[in-house]
Amino acid sequence: MKDEKLLPAARETLERYLKVKGMRRTPERFALLERVFSTGEHFYVDVLCEAMELEGYHVSRSTVYATMQLFLDAGLVRRHQFGNQPAQYERSLPGVSKSHLHLVCTVCGRVREVRDSNLTAGLCDRKYPGFKAYSCALYVYGECGRCQRRNQKQ
Numbered sequence: 001m002k003d004e005k006l007l008p009a010a011r012e013t014l015e016r017y018l019k020v021k022g023m024r025r026t027p028e029r030f031a032l033l034e035r036v037f038s039t040g041e042h043f044y045v046d047v048l049c050e051a052m053e054l055e056g057y058h059v060s061r062s063t064v065y066a067t068m069q070l071f072l073d074a075g076l077v078r079r080h081q082f083g084n085q086p087a088q089y090e091r092s093l094p095g096v097s098k099s100h101l102h103l104v105c106t107v108c109g110r111v112r113e114v115r116d117s118n119l120t121a122g123l124c125d126r127k128y129p130g131f132k133a134y135s136c137a138l139y140v141y142g143e144c145g146r147c148q149r150r151n152q153k154q
């Protein structure tokens, strides 16, 4: 699915979810959804709050956290926790978002995404008795190029 088609599809998913749950369609929820879907990168809640503030949109941190929980339940974001860093989120669309590998630098915490369809396809299509799988995430821990270069100089 192309990037510009993701947001309308995400909006529809959220509309449906709120309706089923009997929850209100608040403008904050849709503004946050738009922001979350504007990037394919991983992000921290703090950075999301700052970005909203810069756009002149004041939403409290607790609203943002509560909304992220709602998006998680609706399958619109994925949450990752690498080591002892704060949780990171990324946009997701049920049945659309491709699985990817996360290369996690254990020195600076940077996360790079790579697609390795040979590996993820095999893994995500696996069946486990009595378990219904929705998505899978893979993490590879190591040292990023920048940190390796920095270490060589020292």
Ligand SMILES: [Zn+2]
Pocket (backbone or CB within 6 Å): 105, 106, 107, 108, 109, 110, 143, 144, 145, 146, 147, 148
């Ligand atoms: Zn690094």
Ligand SMILES: [Zn+2]
Pocket (backbone or CB within 6 Å): 042, 090, 100, 102, 113
């Ligand atoms: Zn990711």
